[in-house]
Amino acid sequence: MRKCKVFVGNSHPELGQLVCAKLGVEPAPCSMKKFSNGETSVQIGVSVRDEDVYIIQSGSGTVNDHIMELLILVSACRGGSAKKITAVLPQFPYSKQSKMKKHRGAITARMLANLLIMAGADHVISMDLHASQMQGFFSKPVDNLYGGPSLAKWIRENVEDYKDAVVVSKNPGGTKRVTALADALKINFAMIHTDRRRNADIYSQNKSQAQLKQRKQSMSRRRPVLNKNDEDDEEEENIILSNGLQTARIVQGHVVDDDFVPESSAPESVISDTGSIPNDQTSYALGGTYDAADSDEDDEPASVSQEKLITLVGNVKDRSAIILDDMIDRPGSFISAAEHCRLNCGANKVYVVATHGIFIDDCLEELNASPYIDQIVVTNTYPLSEEKKKTEKLVTIDVAPIFAECIRRDHYGESISVLFDSLASL
Known part of the structure; x- marks a missing residue:
């Protein structure tokens, strides 16, 4: 490509x-290096005057250093009289901080967007932003590419009987992403909701559900089958029950039986002497503790003894469950969702699928060690060490052709929207 330069940062050189x-x-x-006092130095080794410049810099383990490296590189290209500067960020840093979750917080993703524009970026290309409204943070054009078509292609080629599989959202905030993939594959979808607030009546609720389930099973065993119509009614009743809400308890990050009683807590200890429910979260003036619909379960560390209630809305019985999210950074919610799908909901296999495989600390090791997760599928938007790439259950999908085609089309002034329909064939 003439009149075009592509710079590769140190965050994800591969x-x-x-x-x-x-x-x-x-x-x-x-040349990108550091001075002895920790300051970042960037020196461009080629003329960029009146040329299109593309700078590829993704998120990484040392995200703050690489953000400064990107900003300095953009500023250096602007000082070199580049015609147009495009920042290519496959995984946008600080994307989880795209809203103010608590009082006196900061919308850091918007601040980073302002820094990029002030440094001199004219265009931003990213993939699967954590919140699509982040595009409004920029005063310049933003192309948000999708990893869904590539993931859908892998599912079609590697998941047995994928037409009977179910795409599962591990929290209500990801339902839009899940329904988009389910529509592309023409399969069903389900949703998991984890409730952290009903600690007081969690014991009585699960006990009553277990008793109701046993009563229905005993009635179905006692009831004689008089004719074929009764048999059809019984089969229809079982189908209705299987399509209902499946609820289970989570203690210390794992799904437990209804009659399980934690050693450190008892039903009486849940309610205080005053009759109120103690809450570890910070209470706000208008009631409530957090945005339950969009909150991420792994953002805030929960108490070890805190019990949760996990509910699956949908039917995964005798099917493959595909748990989808935009990123995998912590293992807790994925493991509990996989355990619930396999142990309580009757799923045959569980696939954990996401665009960005961040894998903080020993996240990948815990997911790989879980016997209820069959495979972990991510793209290569985030750098992984050679040791992590050798993980048995990990599958990495290459999305470099998508970014290459986007850069080519942008340089020649062609439409980018065509990519959204033809990504699966790249």
């Missing part, structure tokens, strides 16, 4: 090399 190979260009030379 992905940058793959993108350049697909474009048929060599990465533009630049």
Whole structure:
């Protein structure tokens, strides 16, 4: 491509090399190093005057250093009289901080967007932003690519009987993402809701549910089958029961039976002497503790003894469950969702699928060790160490062709929207 330069940052050089190979260009030379006092230094080794410049820099383990590296590189290209500067961020840093979850908080993703624009970026390309409304943080054009078509292609080719599979959202905030993938695959979807507030009546509720279930089972065993119509009614009743809400308890991050009693807590200890329910969360003036619909279960560390209630809305019995999210950073909610689908809801297999595999600390090791998770599927938008790539259950999908085609179309002034329908064929 003429009049075009592609710079590859230090955050994810492997992905940058793959993108350049697909474009048929060599990465533009630049020197990025640190001074002895920790300051970042960037030196461009080629002229960028009146050229289109693309800078590939994703999120990483040392996110703050690489953000400064990106900002300095953008500013250096602006000072070199570049015609247009495009920041390519496959995984947008600080994307989880796209709203004010607590009082006196900061919307850090908007601040980063302002920094990019002030540094001189004219265009931003990313993939699967944590919240689609983040595009409104920028005063310049933003192209938010989707990893869903690539994930859908892998599901079609590797999941047995994928037409009978069910795409599952592990929290209510991800239902839009899940329904989009389910529509692309033309399969059903389900949703999991984890409630952290009903601690006081969680014991009585589960006990009553267990008693009701036993009563229905005993009645079905006692009732004689007089004719074929009665047999059809019984089968219809079982189908209705299987399509209802499946609820279970989570203690210390794992699904337990209804009659399980934690050693450190008892039903009487849940309610205080005053009759009120103690809450570890900070109470607000108008009531409630957090945005339950959109909150991430793993953002805030819960008490070890705190019990949760997990509910599946949908039917995964004798089917493959595909738990989908935009990123995998902590293992807790994925493991509990997989256990609930396999132990209580009758799923045959469980696939954990996401676009960004961040895997904080020993997240990948815990997911791989879970006997209820069959495979972990992510794309290569986030850098992984060679040791993590050798994980038995991990599958990595290459999305470099998507970014390469987006850069090519943007450089030649072609439509980007065509990509959204044809990504699966790349």
